[in-house]
Every structure is written in structure tokens, then in C-alpha cells.
Amino acid sequence: MENFVYHNPTKVLFGKDAEDAVGREIVPYAERVLLHYGQGSAEKSGLLGRIRRSLDEAGVAYYELGGVMPNPRLSLVHEGIDICKKNGIGLVLAVGGGSVIDSAKAIAAGAPNSDNVWDYFSKQSKPKAVLPVAVVLTIPGSGSESSQAAVLTNEETQEKLDFGNDRLRPVFSVLNPQLTVTVSPYYTAMGIADAMAHVMEAYFTDTPHVDVTDRMCEGVLKSLIKCGYMVREQPDNYEVRAEIMWASKVAIDGTLDAGRVGDWGSHYIEHEVSAAYDVAHAAGLTAVLPAWMRYVYQHNRDRFIKFAMRVFNIEYDPDDPDMTVLKGIQSLKDFFRLMGLPVSLRELDITDKKELDKIAENAERHGGGSIGHFVELKKDDIRAILELAF
Amino acid sequence: MENFVYHNPTKVLFGKDAEDAVGREIVPYAERVLLHYGQGSAEKSGLLGRIRRSLDEAGVAYYELGGVMPNPRLSLVHEGIDICKKNGIGLVLAVGGGSVIDSAKAIAAGAPNSDNVWDYFSKQSKPKAVLPVAVVLTIPGSGSESSQAAVLTNEETQEKLDFGNDRLRPVFSVLNPQLTVTVSPYYTAMGIADAMAHVMEAYFTDTPHVDVTDRMCEGVLKSLIKCGYMVREQPDNYEVRAEIMWASKVAIDGTLDAGRVGDWGSHYIEHEVSAAYDVAHAAGLTAVLPAWMRYVYQHNRDRFIKFAMRVFNIEYDPDDPDMTVLKGIQSLKDFFRLMGLPVSLRELDITDKKELDKIAENAERHGGGSIGHFVELKKDDIRAILELAF
Numbered sequence: 001m002e003n004f005v006y007h008n009p010t011k012v013l014f015g016k017d018a019e020d021a022v023g024r025e026i027v028p029y030a031e032r033v034l035l036h037y038g039q040g041s042a043e044k045s046g047l048l049g050r051i052r053r054s055l056d057e058a059g060v061a062y063y064e065l066g067g068v069m070p071n072p073r074l075s076l077v078h079e080g081i082d083i084c085k086k087n088g089i090g091l092v093l094a095v096g097g098g099s100v101i102d103s104a105k106a107i108a109a110g111a112p113n114s115d116n117v118w119d120y121f122s123k124q125s126k127p128k129a130v131l132p133v134a135v136v137l138t139i140p141g142s143g144s145e146s147s148q149a150a151v152l153t154n155e156e157t158q159e160k161l162d163f164g165n166d167r168l169r170p171v172f173s174v175l176n177p178q179l180t181v182t183v184s185p186y187y188t189a190m191g192i193a194d195a196m197a198h199v200m201e202a203y204f205t206d207t208p209h210v211d212v213t214d215r216m217c218e219g220v221l222k223s224l225i226k227c228g229y230m231v232r233e234q235p236d237n238y239e240v241r242a243e244i245m246w247a248s249k250v251a252i253d254g255t256l257d258a259g260r261v262g263d264w265g266s267h268y269i270e271h272e273v274s275a276a277y278d279v280a281h282a283a284g285l286t287a288v289l290p291a292w293m294r295y296v297y298q299h300n301r302d303r304f305i306k307f308a309m310r311v312f313n314i315e316y317d318p319d320d321p322d323m324t325v326l327k328g329i330q331s332l333k334d335f336f337r338l339m340g341l342p343v344s345l346r347e348l349d350i351t352d353k354k355e356l357d358k359i360a361e362n363a364e365r366h367g368g369g370s371i372g373h374f375v376e377l378k379k380d381d382i383r384a385i386l387e388l389a390f
Numbered sequence: 391m392e393n394f395v396y397h398n399p400t401k402v403l404f405g406k407d408a409e410d411a412v413g414r415e416i417v418p419y420a421e422r423v424l425l426h427y428g429q430g431s432a433e434k435s436g437l438l439g440r441i442r443r444s445l446d447e448a449g450v451a452y453y454e455l456g457g458v459m460p461n462p463r464l465s466l467v468h469e470g471i472d473i474c475k476k477n478g479i480g481l482v483l484a485v486g487g488g489s490v491i492d493s494a495k496a497i498a499a500g501a502p503n504s505d506n507v508w509d510y511f512s513k514q515s516k517p518k519a520v521l522p523v524a525v526v527l528t529i530p531g532s533g534s535e536s537s538q539a540a541v542l543t544n545e546e547t548q549e550k551l552d553f554g555n556d557r558l559r560p561v562f563s564v565l566n567p568q569l570t571v572t573v574s575p576y577y578t579a580m581g582i583a584d585a586m587a588h589v590m591e592a593y594f595t596d597t598p599h600v601d602v603t604d605r606m607c608e609g610v611l612k613s614l615i616k617c618g619y620m621v622r623e624q625p626d627n628y629e630v631r632a633e634i635m636w637a638s639k640v641a642i643d644g645t646l647d648a649g650r651v652g653d654w655g656s657h658y659i660e661h662e663v664s665a666a667y668d669v670a671h672a673a674g675l676t677a678v679l680p681a682w683m684r685y686v687y688q689h690n691r692d693r694f695i696k697f698a699m700r701v702f703n704i705e706y707d708p709d710d711p712d713m714t715v716l717k718g719i720q721s722l723k724d725f726f727r728l729m730g731l732p733v734s735l736r737e738l739d740i741t742d743k744k745e746l747d748k749i750a751e752n753a754e755r756h757g758g759g760s761i762g763h764f765v766e767l768k769k770d771d772i773r774a775i776l777e778l779a780f
Contacts, residue, residue, distance in 0.1 A: 001405075001629060002405070003405025004404050005402065005404070007400075007401040009397075009398075011396070012396040013395055014393060014394050014395070014649065015392070018393070209630070209633060212610060212613040212633050214609075214613075215608075215609025216606050218609065219606045219608065220605065220606065222605055223601045223605050226601060239391060239599035242649070243391065243599060246391070246602055246603075246648060246649065250606075250645065255640065255645055258636060259404065259636065
């Protein structure tokens with residue numbers, strides 16, 4: 001096990017009607033907030049109305065900025081930063097899923113500083129201060145409600161980059177599973193896949209002696225798969241939505257990757273695919289991840305055997321250990337497919353290969369010369385994985 | 391799943407030589423601390439010397455109070471409170487295992503207030519303020535390094551009671567597995583059993599739809615059992631010590647019991663056994679827990695079948711489901727026995743039954759009329775469990 005620091009102070013308010021507490025939870029942090037949200041569903045559902053009422057009751061003033069799109073954009077973040085600077089905003093309140101939360105984190109990082117917020121994502125500088133962020137989660141999966149990371153797209157340069165800072169972990173997050181009952185089957189499936197991918201980035205490691213976190217990872221994966229089957233049959237079952245919501249939070253809150261060096265290569269490849277084609281993050285992941293697994297498994301076959309046996313109950317075949325691995329990968333693809341998710345780039349309507357070289361080049365460059373820790377991937381490796389994913 | 395609030399802000403510094411950071415981690419909290427420890431092992435090993443040096447280097451002044459015994463005593467807590475009051479202490483630094491940490495928490499609760507600290511444990515009043523607590527852990531198991539609870543013995547009244555307060559979670563805890571390599575086999579075994587018992591108190595619940603946390607609980611239990619076998623063979627293996635240390639923290643930090651109503655009946659029975667006979671907490675638990683399981687399993691047999699199947703790989707027997715349960719309980723006893731732990735009250739040198747009635751009465755009374763949530767236990771139930779445990 002590696003040395004590590006674990007510190008996740010995000011307070012989670014979990015359960016029915018939990019958003020009613022938003023106003024009074026904000027009081028210790030700020031008198032004026034930026035209410036940040038997406039493209040209308042939170043307004044239509046009445047959620048934003050309830051949140052405004054809660055803020056009013058607590059005497060918290062608010063400015064609003066909606067319009068966050070999947071793969072959130074730098075331009076809107078600049079708008080948010082301007083509003084914060086002009087109005088002495090003390091906290092950014094995100095109401096939405098991962099895209100809204102990431103956009104809010106970027107605004108919170110930029111607002112108290114004079115440099116360009118994109119410099120943080122391109123690792124040119126670091127924020128001196130950040131505003132606190134709080135969350136009312138409507139689509140689980142990203143785990144951004146309790147993580148220190150954000151991903152942002154610069155639409156001018158067509159770059160999609162991530163940025164992490166411990167002070168960006170939300171001070172509190174409201175997780176009310178009721179709010180997720182109306183999430184469409186496709187977005188629900190993507191949320192489950194995103195959470196699974198986070199666990200798998202931690203799981204595929206070369207760090208030895210990580211049995212406790214291995215077992216916890218496997219448990220969360222098994223539960224998410226079970227939830228995947230159940231939520232298709234019973235989309236309005238509160239209990240299944242609650243399990244998905246808690247599992248997605250645990251998947252990336254620091255518990256499962258404690259003392260492990262995770263990989264994150266698939267995520268970096270996916271970011272480049274999304275930047276080039278504007279596909280949804282999780283859909284890109286389900287296309288890339290099985291190809292990545294197939295490309296790298298020989299590096300530590302036993303770990304992939306463990307995955308196949310413990311997550312998908314594949315029987316170990318001593319006569320053909322590779323087949324055990326491949327059955328595990330196939331089971332994962334079958335699950336994604338059953339959930340209606342793409343398992344190839346073609347299914348994402350990427351129909352010719354001419355962008356693949358550029359995607360591979362960008363991934364290598366943005367990774368500072370390579371990506372991944374379990375296996376270090378250079379341009380040619382990434383190109384080969386994209387070929388397998390095609 | 392039940393509604394819940396999860397908030398565990400304890401910062402964990404995990405790994406080799408992690409205690410070197412103690413001084414500078416304290417600086418934001420206090421200029422003067424109470425250095426609180428046990429009966430000499432931390433002095434002999436040189437750990438206290440290193441901590442004093444770290445405090446000196448950071449410019450943190452310290453007063454000292456050693457002598458904490460297993461089942462920590464109220465009288466020493468009063469001494470600590472006096473030192474804090476007289477010297478304007480700003481933080482209590484515990485160097486030791488669960489007993490030292492619990493004693494430190496009691497001091498931290500009492501120091502800033504004028505009422506008797508025992509009133510908090512007997513639920514007569516609540517502290518208005520508490521001092522921050524920090525920890526350098528030397529014996530894992532209690533999980534007190536990240537929990538909000540403490541257990542204290544009033545030697546005058548022969549009462550052993552618990553007290554919980556969210557503000558008593560340590561602000562930071564140093565977890566260096568190197569410090570635990572010299573823990574004796576018996577104390578190591580007790581630590582593992584204590585952590586397992588914490589997981590099991592969460593596991594045996596009537597809350598439906600808790601699959602994610604069920605799976606995580608089972609994973610942590612399986613890992614602790616594996617570590618139990620390994621640490622007997624390789625007591626100085628850092629990696630095994632690291633796994634035990636992280637598992638014990640996770641076992642009671644709020645992750646595994648999120649949204650569940652735990653039981654804690656066995657713990658309350660054990661507290662009374664310890665109060666009457668001064669046995670070590672975990673040794674009392676391993677004697678009581680299997681008897682509790684046997685007494686209550688019919689209440690929700692399927693949960694005990696799940697435990698047997700998933701934790702001990704017992705095959706489900708459709709012709710005799712009870713046998714599946716009983717094999718699971720027997721496997722747990724076999725594991726405890728292999729670790730050199732008592733599985734009956736007799737093995738704790740409790741040789742006559744005349745105290746059992748009083749223990750049962752006290753447990754019922756201190757529980758406010760009953761104990762346990764999975765099954766509510768009255769005096770006669772507790773007496774019957776003690777009989778099974780004899």
C-alpha cells in the first residue's frame with residue numbers, strides 16, 4: 001500500500017426532501033450565492049423553485065446562471081466568474097449533474113483570482129483562493145459532488161482538460177434520490193457506467209497488498225451492476241435510485257483508491273474523444289474501456305482474472321487463464337450493451353478513422369508525454385486502443 | 391435505505407513515518423496541547439520522543455498525561471480536564487489505541503465546560519463546546535481515530551458508558567502501520583475482532599435495500615479475516631499491518647453504515663461484562679457476539695444466510711437453511727479461536743453465573759429499557775444470550 005492522505009470533508013445530506021435544508025446549510029458560508037444550473041429540467045420539475053424558496057427563507061441572496069451543457073464550456077464559466085466578481089458572491093451552488101458541478105467548480109476556482117481560469121486546467125498556474133462550492137445533485141455518476149476534480153472544455157481550442165484541487169470538494173452536497181427518478185434510461189445507464197469506470201480506474205493498479213480496497217471496489221461494482229438490471233425494470237423505485245446515488249459517491253470520494261495508484265488512462269483517452277466529437281463522457285468511456293482492458297491485460301493478468309472471477313463470477317480456467325480474462329471483459333461489454341450503451345466508437349457515430357491519430361497525439365501531449373499508471377501509454381498504444389475500440 | 395447525514399472531516403495521514411507531520415498539522419488548531427498516552431510502550435519505542443521533537447520544531451507547547459489503562463477511567467479524565475483548564479490547552483493529542491483516544495475525547499469534551507463530564511456519558515447533559523482532538527494511532531481496531539464516539543468507565547459506580555458527538559471526530563489522525571508491527575499477537579487479534587464487530591453491528595440490520603453497503607461490509611470482513619491468517623505468520627509484514635489499519639478505520643467511519651440502522655446490542659452487552667469483570671473490550675465481544683447471533687438469527691434468517699455465504703463461502707443448503715446460518719456462526723467462532731480469542735465467558739475466567747442477572751439488568755437499564763435495533767432485547771433476552779455465551 002502506498003502512503004496517502006485521505007481527507008474528504010464534504011457533508012452529505014442524503015434522502016427524501018434533503019434539498020429543503022439548502023438555505024440554512026449555506027448560511028455559515030455566504031450571504032450571496034451564484035445559483036448555477038443546466039438547461040431547464042430543474043426549472044420544469046419545480047426543483048429550482050424549491051431551492052429559491054429555501055434560499056429566501058434563510059435570507060441568502062442569489063444570482064443565477066443556467067445553460068450548462070454536457071461537456072461544460074469555458075465561455076459560460078467566464079460568464080459565471082464575471083457575475084461572482086461583480087456581486088461579491090461567496091459560494092457557488094450547483095444544481096444538476098456532473099457537468100453543472102464541474103462548471104461550478106471552475107467558476108469557484110476563477111472567481112477570487114485575476115489570472116485566466118483556463119490556466120489552471122492547462123496547468124500553467126494554480127488558484128490562490130477558491131470559493132466554496134455546494135451541490136444539489138440531480139444526475140448521479142460523475143461523483144463530482146464529493147470529488148476534488150472538474151473537467152472543462154475550451155471550445156476555441158477544442159481541448160477538454162481536467163483540474164483538481166482539494167479545496168474544490170463541495171462543502172456540502174444534497175443527495176436526494178427522489179430527484180433522480182425521472183432521469184432517462186440512457187442518462188441513468190451512463191451514470192452507472194461512469195461510476196463503474198471510476199471504480200475500475202482505481203481497481204486496475206500495480207500497487208500490491210490492497211486487498212481491503214480491492215474487495216470494496218468489487219462490492220461496489222457488483223452492486224452497480226445489480227442496480228443496472230433493476231433500474232431498467234423499476235425506473236421509479238426509490239431504493240434502487242438511492243443505491244445508485246450512494247455507490248456513485250463512494251466510487252470517487254477517496255475511500256476506494258486509498259493507498260493505490262490508479263490508472264485513469266481510459267479517462268484521458270475519452271476526454272480527447274469527447275473533445276473531438278462532443279460525445280457524452282460515459283458513452284465515450286464504455287466504448288474505450290473494454291478496448292483498453294484488452295490491450296493492457298497481459299501486463300498483470302492476475303488482476304484481470306480477479307476482476308472476472310469476483311465481479312462477474314467467471315470460473316477460473318487453469319487450462320486457459322486468458323479465456324477467464326476475456327470472458328470478464330466480454331461480460332462487461334454485455335452489461336454495457338444491455339444498458340443501451342455503446343461499446344465501440346462506431347456506435348458513437350464515429351465512422352472514419354482519420355481523427356484517431358490526432359486523438360492519440362492529443363492524449364499523449366495533454367498527458368505530458370504519456371498517460372496511465374497501470375500501463376504507461378504513448379501515442380502508438382493509444383492509437384492501437386482506439387483501433388480496438390473502433 | 392434510511393435518510394442520513396454523512397460527514398467525516400477527519401484528515402488521515404497514512405503511511406511510513408507519517409507521525410513526523412504531527413507538529414505542523416497541529417499549528418492551525420492550537421499553541422498548547424495535552425499529550426495523552428498509555429502505560430509506557432510509546433515511551434519505550436521512542437515514539438513519544440519523536441512526537442515531542444515534532445511539537446518542539448513546530449513551536450507547539452505541550453503538557454503531558456500518561457497512564458491510560460484498557461477500559462479508560464473517569465478519574466484520569468478528570469486529571470486531564472484540570473490540566474487543560476489550568477493551562478489554556480487548545481487541543482488534546484492522543485498517542486495510543488482506542489482507550490487512549492477515548493480518554494482524550496472525554497477530556498476534550500470536559501475541558502471547555504463547567505459541568506461534570508460523566509453527565510455526558512450518562513446522558514444528563516451535553517457539552518456546549520469541545521476541544522479538537524488529534525491522534526497518533528498505535529493499536530488499530532477501535533476505529534476511534536475517525537469515529538465520533540468514546541467509551542469510559544466510572545470506577546466508582548462500576549459503569550461503562552458510551553458518548554458520541556460529531557465534534558469529537560479527530561481533526562486529524564496519523565496512521566503509520568510501522569508503529570503497529572510490534573503489537574502483540576493477542577492485541578492484534580483483538581483489534582481485528584473489534585473492527586469485525588463494528589462491521590457486523592452495521593451489517594445485521596432490518597433496513598432493506600442496502601446492497602452497496604452490504605457488499606462493502608462483506609469485503610471488509612473478508613479482508614480482515616485474510617489479514618488475521620496472514621499476520622499470525624508474518625507479524626512484521628508492513629503491508630498486512632497497513633491493510634488491518636485501513637480496514638479498521640473504514641469499519642466505523644460512517645461509510646459502511648450509511649443509510650442503515652445498525653444493531654449494537656452485542657456492544658452494549660459487552661460494555662456491562664467489561665464493567666463487571668474488567669475484561670478487554672474485544673475479548674468480551676468475541677465471547678458475546680456468536681451467542682447473540684445464535685439467539686437472534688431467526689428474526690431475519692436470510693440476512694444470516696447472506697453473511698454465511700458471502701463472508702465464509704458457505705454453500706446455501708436449500709434443504710436446511712438453518713444449517714447454513716449455523717455453519718456461518720461456527721466459522722466465525724473457529725476464526726476467533728484460531729486467533730487465540732475467547733469464544734465464551736468461561737474462557738474470560740467468568741466461572742459462575744451469579745453476576746449474569748445483574749449484567750442483564752444493567753444493560754437493559756443503561757439502554758433506557760432495551761438494547762439493539764435488529765432485535766430489541768430486554769433483560770430476559772440478554773440473560774439468555776449470556777447463558778448461550780457462558
